[in-house]
Amino acid sequence: MLGPLRAVGYAAGLPALALLAWALATDRSASIYFPPPATIAQAFADTWFGPALTTDVLPSLGRFAIGVLLSIVVGVAAGTAIGTTRWLRDLLEPLLEFFRAVPPVVLVPVLMLMLGIGDTMRIAVIVSGCVWPVLLNTVEGVRGVDPVLTETSRSYRVRGGLSLRYVVLPAASPQIMAGIRLCLSIGLILMVISEMFASSSGLGYRIVYFQRSFMIAQMWSGILLLGLVGVAVAGLYGIAERRVLHWYHGMRQGMREVARG
Amino acid sequence: MTAARTRVLGLLGILGFLAAWEAAALSGAVSRTYLPTASTTLARLGSELTTPDFWTTLADTVITWSAGLGIAVVAAIALGAVVGLVPFLDRATHSSVEFLRPIPSVAIIPLAVLVAGLSREAALMVVVYAPFWQVFVQVLHGVADVDPVAQDTARSYGLGRLDQLRHLVLPTALPYVITGFRLAASVALVLTITAELVIGNPGLGRQIELYRSAPDAPGLYALVLVTGGLGILVNLATRLLERRLLHWHPSVRREEAL
């Protein structure tokens, strides 16, 4: 286990260096597009510590959370079905690849027509982008399960839900977790994108609005907030991953021990 | 035999979708001005395909896309492998990586334009950014997936760092990398189109925007079919590649045996 002090050091070290470099760079060249850290910090406090928190940030994060959870559920469920059923995969794969390549600018107006312009549409936009990493990783994880393990469960007639719950999904879980990790950051990106359509509030809307209104420091403060949310979400993910994959890390513990020694 | 079956089923899936689309459009749930029928769109696609302009536009997009994807994938594999293998780097960069990953490409467009102008390079920066992180994270997880016994074997037989990378780490990470590549390919395509649309370089994206403003729904959806088609093509290519590179992996082995 890392000492808490070292953990903080690792987490803050590089960002501190980056901040310093930023400060030095913005000190010399006064490009309006790269305001100094102090300006951004000021903008951050002014912009986000106020009513914006409840009118913009929290609703956005709520939609993000629902969207990501839905994506994980849908991605894992569909991914398992597709990964275990050859004909289903053959049938759906080209179609899914097709939809993956359709840009949101085209997709969103259609979604708006079908779902209106409320939260449902925005959540749908988030899901439409961040199921893919979960889905693809689940499909590949499920396909790649060690044959000895599947043979074992077959011969002991561990089938159906039990086999999914205790054999297939755990075996695929390292790869599924990789997908979930991607899903989280893509979810944040799509939260922003979803607010570029038919909206007038939200964290993402604010960032785009600031950008369009040349409010550069405010825009940076929005990006900063988004990044910080990303770090926080990654922290939550880390906790979840350590629980879900404790066996996986345990198996590899010996290896890491030597790497340290 | 199985290959033929795969093709037929895949085609069936697409046909089923087209039929559903046709039915939905004909049902009139959505006005046909906004959602043309599949047959109209396909006819329009056919006529688009015969114009030389279409092909130059397509070429523009494909060039930006493949260049961006190439840069993103190569850089992500290289950096991902280094960061994944050196625990110090992994720990030291973790927070920064998590900070940078959720920043949307739309947010960096003005900066890209500032640095690179309204050029293909600016579009490239936008196209590289997001897919890079996807492959990077996949590589990190792939590198961590090395079997401890296989790792012990490599160490005890004195395999150097490079040899371990080449013969142990990369093969292990390969399934993750391929999935990362597939994810990145479509994201890069979406971003190429978005960047063309927003920055205004020539390409499918700008053409889509023109058709959208005209407004010319069949033209718009014909181009959407083209982007989706590109996505399907990449996937076909990846699957072929996978059958060669991962012939030893349970996922491929199992299906070949069936």
Next chain:
Amino acid sequence: MADISTHEKPTEAPSTTLLSVRDLGKTYPGSAGSDAVEAIRSISFDVRAGELVCIVGPSGCGKTTLLKCLSGLLAPTTGSVALDGETVLAPPRKMAVVFQEYGRSLYPWLSVRDNVGLPLKSRGMPRGERDDVVRAALEEVGLGQALTTFPWQLSGGMQQRVAIARAIAYQPEVLVMDEPFAAVDAQTRADLEDLVRRVWQDLGVTVLFVTHDIDESVYLGERVLVLSSSPTVVQEDLVVDLPAERDQISTRALPRFTELRTHVHQQIQRAKRGDRTGLPATPR
């Protein structure tokens, strides 16, 4: 040479035949760059309910392949397997398998208890009963204290014993074991041998037991099937006419034991040399 009786087609009523293997052949299809491998050419034999049959044969002769076909995990290329008169197409109920790759057949995300208990859970055995059965099985193999550890925290031999415990706890009618004692020490091995005999006698299960230890095959089995080297056929089907009550010290000291083991040894040597005189030359 001593008088050795080989097994003839059973004269008893066919109703007692539990497992019937007919002209079984298995060829692994070649994948990109490698040729097809004919693992088994043609194997036929019958096993009566309640028999304990040991299978020996040179390394790579197709024992594991045979077991996989028997247990419905692998579709034979030719011939068929019937259990209780029904052709085996999928893993049958009431058959438990101990895999040769014991380490990889344990689920690393489940504790030892859950690894052993999962098949029971899938059979719908209630929690309390399951716990008891699991604990008893693990105690039989000397791992009563390892309930909550994970497989990767165990030594090779311990992992193998968990796999054995899982098979025993499953209370199968047919127990199929592929070199189940390869990784345990001599003393533990002896104990486990006696455990298998006990389970076999007490519960009347039918046992198919692949081993490389010739003494073990004679000590354990009522019958020893010797497989030839590839292309594989049954080289010999030997009846072990030792007393039913066996004991590590006295049974192994019997002159008959020595005769039998020497005979099997010679057969294996012959098999390994590839001497196929007298074997059915199945047309390809």
Next chain:
Amino acid sequence: MADISTHEKPTEAPSTTLLSVRDLGKTYPGSAGSDAVEAIRSISFDVRAGELVCIVGPSGCGKTTLLKCLSGLLAPTTGSVALDGETVLAPPRKMAVVFQEYGRSLYPWLSVRDNVGLPLKSRGMPRGERDDVVRAALEEVGLGQALTTFPWQLSGGMQQRVAIARAIAYQPEVLVMDEPFAAVDAQTRADLEDLVRRVWQDLGVTVLFVTHDIDESVYLGERVLVLSSSPTVVQEDLVVDLPAERDQISTRALPRFTELRTHVHQQIQRAKRGDRTGLPATPR
């Protein structure tokens, strides 16, 4: 009981000591929910250059753990291992290991040839020479025809032999083998035993050989280390005073062989019972 001499601290000049294990202890840290496991309490012994030492002990007593510490794959909790006078902190060059989990130690993406050849390649051996060495090593273990197959297309015993071929092809100074013959048939096993003796005699390698087969340990070894059950110490360090030229039939027929094997057998039984009389009671 027969006269059995146990190994004393070597009286020869210390320069001939190749491997020196001092008070080695290893405790696996407990992970979430499981306690720490003291796999080895305290082990000390020396191995001279060119010795062939067999290690036996009850299942789970820490043999694999010991080998991993020796080969620099695992950091000991207490004590130290020195090779040629230098403390082992990382896997030393010129040491080849055959892992107990042979299946997982082969790379599924490499053909048999490349699996065996990879360590040589990384050592910079040119292509042509490498091919010859690899082919020769595979022929030694009876797999001359399996060059282009992949590990997962092989039977368990064949996989294990590939792992052995890899170790031999590596031409190490120290050969560490963890139950290397567990998955092969009796005849192949005998052949491989003779191969190890031959390699040992011809090339002068030092061999550390973990086995569960007591006869094998006596037949192969110049010395047998018997480990106690957990908490593990060296229970006995036995000199095998059989003639250097050994032969499967005549050596095993020697009365002295029987004496030695019986002795080792009793030691293992004692170890398994957990009888620790006379063992150093290392303070915790």
Next chain:
Amino acid sequence: QDPPVTGEDGNRAVTIGALSISETAPLWAAVEAGVFAEHGLDVTVQPIQGGAQAMPALVNGDVDLMIGQPFGALRATEQGLPAAIIAGYAESYAEGDDINAVVAGADTGITRPADLAGAKVAVNSLGAAGDLTIRAAVEQDGGDPTAIEFVEVAFPDAAAQLEAGNIDAAWVPEPFVSMIAGAGGTTVVYPYQAVIPGLPTLVVQATTQTVEQDAELVADVRAALEDAFVWAEENDDAVRQTLVDNLELPEEAAASLPLPRFTTTVNADAIQALADLGVEHDYFQTAPDVDAIIVE
């Protein structure tokens, strides 16, 4: 400052950023017809998507001039960006049918600006001239401007969203005004015309640096543009052909599309009025110095 780049024919190379909208058609057409070449200018028209993307390109010199909305220039200067308006380009009509309008869906019952209070109104981008003038128009008509619920919907999507009932009204330019009206929509108000008649829709912008250091360029472009508009007036067919060629408009639509009034004169009063309106409705924190922004 970079030395002026000259092309092969000795003409000065100039890049002008322009939105891909019908208003820029005269520019495209005149460039093709060689009007700018006569002034020694070798003009490249660089399509842009909006001020946010074009402004950095202007700042780093990637484009020399930009044709954009005056509101953007006000906004940019307020945030400290060195934007200047060097010439007019297009104006809305002070009377008659204007080139953009708020249109309401068929069964919303919205007929006059005051009805928009409480309605969901789409504009292409919030916080700009569109919603500002709509607010003012509603206020003028006696409605409560703060009760309007604005959402952002791209112009091309507005018609579909209106029909789907997701929005009540939308502010769109031609050809969408005609399209929606044709489908049964009601034209509620021409917000530009109603609030600031003749408000410039597009102006030519440059950085203050360019204005200071390259007065010659500014003068040349202004003169050339003046000729271009004269030429465009006489060659309406050529202009409309550009709509077909460059903007993929169908022929019939191109032929009948209403175009704005083109002029190089900057209607400073209108822009001042716009700035005042912005201050009044809290769009600007500080009042923009319109006189400084407009250089003529």
